[in-house]
Amino acid sequence: MARAEAISAIGMTEPGAGSDLAGIRTRAVPQGQGWRNNGQKIFISNGQLADLVLLAAKTDPDQGAKGVSLLLVDTQTPGFSRGRRLEKPSMHAQGTIKLFFTDVDVGPDALLGPPGSGFKAMMKELPQERLLVVIAAVAAMESAVQWTRNPVAPPASGLRCNVFRQFVRKPIEATHLKRQPYTLPFPMVTIR
Numbered sequence: 001m002a003r004a005e006a007i008s009a010i011g012m013t014e015p016g017a018g019s020d021l022a023g024i025r026t027r028a029v030p031q032g033q034g035w036r037n038n039g040q041k042i043f044i045s046n047g048q049l050a051d052l053v054l055l056a057a058k059t060d061p062d063q064g065a066k067g068v069s070l071l072l073v074d075t076q077t078p079g080f081s082r083g084r085r086l087e088k089p090s091m092h093a094q095g096t097i098k099l100f101f102t103d104v105d106v107g108p109d110a111l112l113g114p115p116g117s118g119f120k121a122m123m124k125e126l127p128q129e130r131l132l133v134v135i136a137a138v139a140a141m142e143s144a145v146q147w148t149r150n151p152v153a154p155p156a157s158g159l160r161c162n163v164f165r166q167f168v169r170k171p172i173e174a175t176h177l178k179r180q181p182y183t184l185p186f187p188m189v190t191i192r
């Protein structure tokens with residue numbers, strides 16, 4: 001991955017488990033020296049192109065979150081398949097799709113960390129990733145409002161400003177923005 005020779009995806013979310021990640025139903029059961037995986041994932045970014053999938057699966061369903069493990073699955077492995085590409089408004093290069101695992105056998109070295117350590121690993125790393133998404137979203141919203149309030153002198157890109165005005169038609173400053181500061185639901189952004 002570091003040499004850009006493999007594209008990866010992370011497979012956590014399932015049709016019945018999103019925010020409640022501990023409720024995933026994908027199973028990894030011991031098979032020979034390794035693990036046999038069965039289940040499905042949804043909304044997986046990079047899923048369309050991924051060479052490797054970091055799969056969240058239950059290795060011990062009786063242990064709840066402590067029974068979740070992470071396994072590295074090569075998408076060439078028999079039993080792995082992809083669903084249709086899902087529609088989304090942006091980031092089209094990261095095809096977001098469903099993934100299906102039917103008796104996907106992997107070796108013992110596919111397990112990352114000890115069995116049952118997957119949930120803890122995800123909870124440690126995900127806040128940073130989610131925060132990056134939030135910061136980008138807030139910056140985009142703030143820029144859109146600023147370009148609309150001051151369309152004559154767009155800060156960085158006149159093209160983007162004009163495109164935005166085509167969608168909005170009327171500058172937002174004709175509405176409540178002129179009268180009162182608009183505070184986005186995050187402490188760091190107040191547009192005056």
Ligand SMILES: Cc1cc2nc3c(=O)[nH]c(=O)nc-3n(C[C@H](O)[C@H](O)[C@H](O)COP(=O)(O)OP(=O)(O)OC[C@H]3O[C@@H](n4cnc5c(N)ncnc54)[C@H](O)[C@@H]3O)c2cc1C
Pocket residue numbers: 009010011012013017018019020042043044045046088096
């Ligand atoms: C573009 C995109 C890319 C994605 N990429 C990936 C990926 O690469 N890999 C991956 O694994 N997943 C991915 N996801 C899935 C994403 O992680 C989930 O959408 C997210 O975890 C939320 O799960 P959900 O959609 O099932 O929503 P739900 O969990 O059903 O939540 C729906 C709403 O209910 C609220 N809610 C949920 N539970 C509670 C509760 N107990 N109390 C109060 N409110 C609650 C939530 O806050 C939310 O507002 C992606 C999603 C999108 C949209």
